[in-house]
Amino acid sequence: SQQGEEDPQALSIQEGENATMNCSYKTSINNLQWYRQNSGRGLVHLILIRSNEREKHSGRLRVTLDTSKKSSSLLITASRAADTASYFCATDGIPPGGYQKVTFGTGTKLQVIP
């Protein structure tokens, strides 16, 4: 089952514009991560934000986390055509009697038009 749901499902913007993607999740987490996937390939880790952090930056990426609302957002500033990809949020969770597992949201498909 999916832990996270991304919004929007698809986003199309012009090169140079900013792109914002949102993620909502259901249960308490230790950390939240964002990954990127180019078509048909493996996922690449972008950024990890811990539950006690509210905001984190990495280059043109800015991630926020609101644990009270169980939501996170990923902002890509000054987008480039090469940013065209699907973006997933991932949360960790510990099932009863088990170990942590990482579950992924449904993804946002971003298209950046040159």
Add this chain to the structure above:
Amino acid sequence: KAGVTQTPRYLIKTRGQQVTLSCSPISGHRSVSWYQQTPGQGLQFLFEYFSETQRNKGNFPGRFSGRQFSNSRSEMNVSTLELGDSALYLCASSRTGEQEKLFFGSGTQLSVL
């Protein structure tokens, strides 16, 4: 440092057959997780292995199984293939599997005819 290696890259099988997929994690990584990705269901967690022990399992039928060897390499097996098993199977590794980022392989694209 070599990345996560998955073999084969593509597979075509027919219904009823079985298939084995392989994953070699990054050197020093002891946790290996498997995911199934389909357009309709997104990324679904299959199972996670750490030091040859399955620590976690997703909601998949018993036809899906896996194992991990002492060198941390992992295999997953799907028996009695169904059309719905067509998917991209992704393997990810990490040092401990606890609150850290995952490194993914390029995946095995399985088509069941």
